[in-house]
Amino acid sequence: MKTIKIAGFCGSLRKDSYNKKVLNVATSLAPESMEIIDVPFDALPLYNQDLDTETPPAAVSAFLNTLDTVDGLLIVSPEYNYSIPGGLKNALDWASRGKNNPLLGKPVSLMGATPGMWGTVRMQAAFLNFFRLFDMKLVMKPEVLINAVQTKFDEHGNLTDDFTKQVIQQNLENLKLLIEK
Numbered sequence: 001m002k003t004i005k006i007a008g009f010c011g012s013l014r015k016d017s018y019n020k021k022v023l024n025v026a027t028s029l030a031p032e033s034m035e036i037i038d039v040p041f042d043a044l045p046l047y048n049q050d051l052d053t054e055t056p057p058a059a060v061s062a063f064l065n066t067l068d069t070v071d072g073l074l075i076v077s078p079e080y081n082y083s084i085p086g087g088l089k090n091a092l093d094w095a096s097r098g099k100n101n102p103l104l105g106k107p108v109s110l111m112g113a114t115p116g117m118w119g120t121v122r123m124q125a126a127f128l129n130f131f132r133l134f135d136m137k138l139v140m141k142p143e144v145l146i147n148a149v150q151t152k153f154d155e156h157g158n159l160t161d162d163f164t165k166q167v168i169q170q171n172l173e174n175l176k177l178l179i180e181k
């Protein structure tokens with residue numbers, strides 16, 4: 001069985017991030033043939049077209065080289081001010097340029113968690129045009145919008161909500177099918 005390699009992005013850099021916990025849960029619930037690797041992006045400089053040359057900063061090269069090796073993406077992110085957190089958008093802007101853009105046509109799963117009521121729906125909607133621009137193939141169903149996230153983890157950081165587990169697992173099965181198509 002060929003291993004499917006997925007770049008996992010967490011849109012929050014916070015140590016106790018709920019979205020990081022969700023990414024960890026997703027990693028543990030992924031299909032057997034799927035490996036989700038953590039792709040840190042906090043060392044990337046702010047996007048600057050003057051730095052975006054044949055020899056970009058080392059952190060950018062390392063980031064792009066990692067993305068070159070993956071079959072798809074899993075983005076788990078909070079919503080910041082009804083949109084995509086700036087750090088995550090900065091990382092994806094670095095990935096989005098040039099003829100070797102590693103995002104082009106890639107399958108992607110998008111998930112988000114918030115203590116609020118709206119389950120990151122506005123962040124997820126803000127991503128749609130980005131994915132469209134690069135012909136990225138979004139897993140449309142089931143959507144993973146986790147609201148009131150603080151009620152769905154116990155004090156040890158375990159996800160206790162069965163429905164949330166189910167949709168995460170099914171979403172990743174569908175990501176696998178999309179990649180195998």
Ligand SMILES: Cc1cc2nc3c(=O)[nH]c(=O)nc-3n(C[C@H](O)[C@H](O)[C@H](O)COP(=O)(O)O)c2cc1C
Binds near residue numbers: 016018078
């Ligand atoms: C700068 C900032 C903007 C935020 N904007 C929103 C928002 O638009 N919608 C929302 O539901 N929560 C918003 N929140 C609250 C986050 O959902 C909450 O802090 C969440 O726990 C962050 O995710 P994390 O736990 O993975 O760090 C915002 C938080 C911050 C720090």
